[in-house]
Amino acid sequence: MRTTWESERERQPLSLDGQVWMTGDIRLDRRHELLDRLRAAGCHPEREAADVDLVLHAYRVWGEACLERLSGDFAFAIWDGPEQRLFCARDQFGVVPFYYAETTHGLVVSNHLNCLRLHPHVSDALNEQVIGDFLLFNMNQDLDTTTFADIRKLPPAHILVWSHGGVRVRRYWQLPQDVAYVRYKRPEMYIEQFRELFQRAVADRLRTDRAGTHLSGGMDSTSISATAYQVMTAMNAPAELRAYTIVYNRLLADEEGDYAAQVAETIGLPLEYLVAEDYIEQAPLEPPAHVYPEPLAIPNQVAEVEITRRIAQHSRVLLAGFGGDPAFYPSRSYWSQLWQRGELLHVMQDTLSYMRAFHRLPRLGLRSLFRRQRSSEPPKIEMPDWLNPDFIERLQLKARLQERLTASPQTDRYGMASAPLWSNIFAWSDPGFSGFPVKVRFPFFDVHLVQYLLSVPPAPWFERKFLLRQAMQGVLPDAVRLRAKTPLQGFAHYNLMQQQGLQPWMVKLVTTPALSPYVNDCCLLQRLQNLAELTPVIYNQSIPVLQLGYWLNHQYHQKINF
Structure with missing residues (x-):
């Protein structure tokens, strides 16, 4: 391609x-x-x-x-x-x-x-x-x-x-450990260096004159979209960048569309809206237009799939904002490390920088560190009761669950190169998986950019993505640039389940014969029918069963056609 x-x-x-x-x-x-x-x-x-x-x-x-x-x-x-x-x-x-x-x-x-x-x-x-x-x-x-x-x-x-x-x-490669923090004389130098590397990361992924981009109301996708627009308009040739935003109208309170519209208007991007409920509320398509090579979501219930389909009609490149959270993940041990190494001058300098940025003293995290070191209580293991006991025993799933729940979270820059989440997202985004002739580009996953971020002192630069927000000053509207991170409030699929109850297509998927080695369908159906006791956690645990049933019905043992 x-x-x-x-x-x-x-x-x-x-x-x-x-x-x-x-x-x-x-x-x-x-x-x-x-x-x-x-x-x-x-x-x-x-x-x-x-x-x-x-x-x-x-x-x-x-x-x-x-x-x-x-x-x-x-x-x-x-x-x-x-x-x-x-x-x-x-x-x-x-x-x-x-x-x-x-x-x-x-x-x-x-x-x-x-x-x-x-x-x-x-x-x-x-x-x-x-x-x-x-x-x-x-x-x-x-x-x-x-x-x-x-x-x-x-x-x-x-x-x-x-x-x-x-x-x-x-x-053959891994991110370097124990990187020395760079200490610039002027704070502006951190911003200038980041801006140069970020723009280059976007430009390297935009060697084309047509592209699409996800656009939410947060910092990551908006920063990429605005930078991409700058790169493309500097080409001195006709170029087209289209933006797509997913909004909720009924199942959740959602302001993302309003903030995305402000960004699109500020930088001059054409913007299309997709209503999430138009897809979430659909029954699975039979027969499916495309079956994924491995289990994942039911395609026609996902608005992001429709975005990729629309982009495929005019371009081969989609820019995604994944990676901003780990790239700017604040270090909870930074202050204690400075104290332990006796770097009192840097403690004072970084505290002053933090106070200039946020007009308050930093939370040093020493008490939290002490509590974590003293705490010995293991996390509570919640194994779904509809999984077949022999399957649990054969695969040692309880040990597997405990291993993952007790492992150190890979949420920072090092996790970008090793966490299973990112490897899976990349696989799901590939044309061979999605079924669309579109390459998804991830500017935050740029080796030179991430290596630079490893050398940046976390305070104040990673607190609330301060470095990114400063770099986007004058590029993004302040209503977006200064907005606190705002996750979606609620669980749309669970809200729909509470409104509509168990649907016939759900019963069909849960009772898929190919699921029987893994799932006790009667136990799961009882859980899903009892809406009064159905919690968001339980329903979220049941979703992979539906997705696996759909995949097994259409992919396993079927002839592959190209």
Whole structure:
């Protein structure tokens, strides 16, 4: 799929000499820097060469060490004929999927899961551990498995080498630990550096003249949309950026549309609204227009699916604001670390900076840290009572649940490279999963941007995303820029359930025969019928059962058609 100007000239599979061949899904950051490095090494590709060409040139010059010079969104495979070796890699954050299956005759790889399922030696057998994860957490918690037992994922920032019939997988990159904080003399320097890196991250993902963007009333999507509009209008050529906002009219009190409208009017974006209830209230489409390769939501009940469909009619690129929360996640241990290291001067300097920013003293978090250290009470384990006991025992799901609930939360910048949530979101967003010819771009997941944020003192810059808000001064309207983070108030699906009760389509999905190894349908239906005792937590736990039933009805053991 061609999403950049350079990719218009792309031809795959690609070879420079007839001996080393390559195929891949590649969008590079900082192309000009890579070109300069290649020229310095005696290699002279055309300046407008496609990204896949540049990667193959880099491999020819540096071998596996080429990955030290690459950043962006990519998954590729290189067959090295002279070495009789297949060399594969996935980008640092895992934005582009990479699937593989070992068979008796070799190795099958693809960035689309369904392509591997077409192979006659790749079975349809399910991975029950992943099914258990989906029913407990609504997503796979492992970075290297899929719903199908024979098909694996290459984790983010890993390489795979196949030679002489054997597979080796290893990590090639990780975010640096114990990064020293940069101490600029002027506060404005933090903002200027961030603004430069952020604009570059957006521009690297916008090498096109047509794109779409999600636009809510929060800081993340609005900052990306405004920066994208600046980038595209600076091209001195016709360009089109369209924005889409999801609003609630009946099930929730919602002001997002009003704030999104202010942003669109300020920066001059055309804006389309989608009403969430128009999709949530639908019964599942039968037969479905598209079935996902792995269990997920029921597509026609999700407004975001309609946004992607509309964007596909005019563009191949969608900008998403995911990643802003972990990128600017405030450190709860920052002040205690300064005290422990005896950095009293920085304590005083950062306290003054904090007071100038927020007109109050910072909460140092020492008492909270002390309470956490003293607390030994384990979290309460809530296993849904409709899961079959033998399934729970066979998969050791209680231990799995406890392991995940007691693990350290991956909510900060380091979690961007390792938390299962992001790996799943990237997979769900890929065209091979969504079914739409649209590439979703995630500007916050830029290696250079995240590495810079690791070096920024958390106070005051990450408190309430202060750094981002300062960088957007004069770009976003103050009503949005200074607005406190405002999550949706309530649970729309639960509110609809309380209004309408158990629907026939829900009964059909819960009683799907293929669910019987995992779910006691009578127990779950009793829970869903008793609206007086149905809590938001219980209903939220039941949703993956409905989604899995829908997927099993339409995907498992069915012939894949392209």
